[in-house]
Structures are given as structure tokens and as C-alpha cells.
């Protein structure tokens with residue numbers, strides 16, 4: 001028994017050394033393979049890395065996208081941009097969780113709106129365009145995804161999301177969870193003003209619907225993030241058309257997400 005125990009300790013020590021070495025190699029390469037994603041891992045503050053590592057299990061986002069959510073909260077706080085925080089397509093709630101944590105930290109208490117079916121991506125909304133990757137119609141990645149996952153695609157119940165977000169201790173009265181397809185819940189239930197809008201529903205039709213009603217609510221210098229621009233053709237087509245005549249600054253966040261800063265009304 002004693003021999004087994006000491007052998008266990010030796011193996012445990014070896015495992016820890018290997019983990020440390022792996023972290024060093026990942027740091028050198030600036031790449032994190034641990035989550036199965038091939039992600040850039042730039043020199044962000046260690047506390048941000050710690051925070052997002054903790055919440056990776058409730059996210060579909062890359063690390064850099066999650067950090068960019070934290071950075072938007074810092075930006076709207078520092079620049080005193082009025083308006084609520086909105087995400088359409090929350091899945092397990094990583095965006096409202098990160099926003100709540102950072103708003104609490106900065107004492108900038110904003111209303112946070114989380115729109116979702118809370119039943120997954122509605123298969124009846126999937127169009128032919130949604131079936132393809134945005135940059136290359138020959139890549140069937142998105143189609144395979146859709147067919148394999150169908151109704152189970154990003155399904156998380158409202159009660160689970162509420163639980164995840166409320167664990168942050170953000171005041172209940174500042175949290176709105178709007179259940180249903182955005183085509184049915186918007187514009188009946190929307191804020192007057194938005195400082196940060198995030199769209200992450202994977203499909204073109206609901207993205208267009210949300211934009212048609214929420215873009216006007218986004219204040220000047222407010223930020224819009226589109227998670228799916230690089231992955232889904234349906235979403236990319238909607239964004240390209242919608243912003244063709246708008247005064248905005250658009251920048252890339254990672255292989256799919258983009259950030260858009262509103263510079264003028266309209």
C-alpha cells in the first residue's frame with residue numbers, strides 16, 4: 001500500500017511538471033490548444049486570463065473574444081457611454097456573466113438584457129445561406145454542424161442561465177432574461193438605449209431582425225460585436241448589407257468575431 005502510495009505521488013509530481021512545461025510551451029507559441037481551439041493568447045493581464053479560464057466551460061467563445069467583452073465594459077465605463085448591455089444568443093450566459101463581473105468591479109451598474117429561445121437554435125430558421133462558412137462556400141463545416149446538432153445546437157435552459165449569471169451576485173433587478181425567438185420578443189421588449197450590443201445567434205434571419213430594431217438604440221461610440229461574421233455566410237451577408245451605408249469603424253477580433261463602433265447616427 002505504502003509502495004503504491006509513493007508511486008502515485010511520483011506520478012502526480014511528473015504530471016504537474018508536464019503541465020507546467022506545456023503551459024510554458026503554449027506561452028512561447030502564444031497559442032492555447034487546451035480547449036481544442038487554436039487561439040491566440042496574447043499578453044493580456046494575468047487576472048483576465050485567470051477569470052476567463054474559470055468560465056471557459058460555460059462559453060463557446062475563444063479566449064480573445066471573452067477578453068474583448070471585458071474590454072468593451074472598460075471602454076464604455078471610461079468613456080461614459082450611456083445605455084444598457086444586450087446580448088442576443090446567450091447560450092450558457094458567458095457574456096452576461098463577464099459583463100456583470102466587470103460592471104461590479106468598476107461600479108458601473110448597467111441593465112443587462114439576455115435574449116434567447118433558451119431552447120437552442122431553432123432549426124426552422126436555418127436557410128441555405130446559413131449552411132456555409134462565410135469566407136468560402138465550398139467549406140461545408142457549418143452545414144455539418146447544423147445537420148449533426150440540429151435541435152440540440154446550443155441548448156441551455158433559462159433556469160440554468162439565470163443560475164450562472166446570478167452567481168456573480170449582480171443585482172437581480174438589473175437583469176432581464178427575455179425568452180423566445182428575437183423575431184417574437186423584439187421590439188416588444190427592448191431597452192431605450194444601448195452601450196454594448198452583442199449578436200451571437202449563428203443565423204442570418206434573427207441577426208437581421210435584431211439589427212433592424214436595436215442598431216438605432218445603440219448610442220454614438222457604443223460597441224456592437226458580431227460573433228459569427230467569419231463562420232456563417234448567412235450572418236456575414238446580413239452584416240455586409242446592413243453596414244454598407246453606415247458610419248462605423250469595423251475591426252476584427254479573432255477568426256470569426258468583429259467589433260463595430262458606431263460613429264454617427266443612422
Ligand SMILES: C[S@@+](CC[C@H](N)C(=O)[O-])C[C@H]1O[C@@H](n2cnc3c(N)ncnc32)[C@H](O)[C@@H]1O
Nearest residue numbers: 060089090091116117120121154181182201206
Ligand atoms: C452560438 S450560441 C450563443 C453562444 C454564446 N453567446 C456564448 O458566447 O457562449 C447561439 C444562441 O443563439 C440562440 N438563438 C438562435 N436563434 C435565435 C433566435 N431566433 N432568437 C433567440 N435566440 C436564438 C440559441 O438558442 C443559442 O443559445
